[in-house]
Amino acid sequence: MSRYIKGNALVLRSRPLGEADRLITFLSWDWGKLTAVARGARKIKSKLASGVDLFIYGSYQFYRGRGLAIVTGVEVKEHFVNLRQDPYLYTYGLYLAELTDRLIPESGLCPEVCNLLLQGWELLPEAADLLVLIRAFELKLLQAAGYSPHFGGCLHCGAPRAALFSVSQGGLLCPDCAGKQGVAKGFTLQPGTVALAKTLLKLSLKQVQVIRSRPRQEQELARIIETFLQYHLQIGEINSLRYLKSLPAPR
Numbered sequence: 672m673s674r675y676i677k678g679n680a681l682v683l684r685s686r687p688l689g690e691a692d693r694l695i696t697f698l699s700w701d702w703g704k705l706t707a708v709a710r711g712a713r714k715i716k717s718k719l720a721s722g723v724d725l726f727i728y729g730s731y732q733f734y735r736g737r738g739l740a741i742v743t744g745v746e747v748k749e750h751f752v753n754l755r756q757d758p759y760l761y762t763y764g765l766y767l768a769e770l771t772d773r774l775i776p777e778s779g780l781c782p783e784v785c786n787l788l789l790q791g792w793e794l795l796p797e798a799a800d801l802l803v804l805i806r807a808f809e810l811k812l813l814q815a816a817g818y819s820p821h822f823g824g825c826l827h828c829g830a831p832r833a834a835l836f837s838v839s840q841g842g843l844l845c846p847d848c849a850g851k852q853g854v855a856k857g858f859t860l861q862p863g864t865v866a867l868a869k870t871l872l873k874l875s876l877k878q879v880q881v882i883r884s885r886p887r888q889e890q891e892l893a894r895i896i897e898t899f900l901q902y903h904l905q906i907g908e909i910n911s912l913r914y915l916k917s918l919p920a921p922r
């Protein structure tokens with residue numbers, strides 16, 4: 672079997688290594704998450720330099736020996752210049768990458784997640800409501816990773832008028848079932864928030880970009896998604912998210 676492999680990938684993370692190299696975490700359509708070294712990529716004349724930064728979508732060649740894979744060639748398909756030029760968009764794009772990196776394990780194929788992240792980076796500059804796009808991305812990423820929270824009525828009896836979101840149970844409960852289950856703690860959601868979550872899960876990321884939400888509904892959804900992520904996936908603190916919270920709300 673050839674040790675040279677070639678395929679499309681997205682750069683999730685890129686950090687300096689040693690004197691002149693870069694260590695890169697790729698998300699690839701054919702091999703899932705892949706960590707590789709780009710030797711000499713920090714030298715000015717390196718042919719790899721332009722293809723191993725965060726947000727690059729490209730076709731890569733790797734050599735897979737016994738140690739870490741080595742990047743041997745790259746053909747850049749998209750640089751996402753818009754994300755690089757705007758500090759807000761850069762940080763949101765970074766958040767999508769960091770969240771994907773935390774949620775997706777090293778092994779296992781994830782073409783659906785590759786498509787989602789690529790589309791997320793493409794749509795960020797043109798979204799009518801950036802925060803709605805981010806919430807939709809989070810919900811779809813959770814769904815693709817097999818952890819989707821349940822918003823379709825009460826988890827136990829299916830009653831449509833369920834408004835208490837139990838993070839530990841991963842979905843909505845009606846007052847009767849919450850009482851029977853002894854669930855005292857949870858987030859009481861506005862009907863509009865439940866409707867927003869269901870809409871974001873149903874529509875494609877591209878369709879979602881025209882939606883605008885009421886701030887309170889978006890904030891409720893943001894809170895339960897973040898609590899859900901920490902409770903079920905223990906993803907720890909995400910630097911870009913902490914930074915985004917310190918900024919004023921986007922346009």
Ligand SMILES: [Zn+2]
Binds near residue numbers: 826827844846
């Ligand atoms: Zn119920």
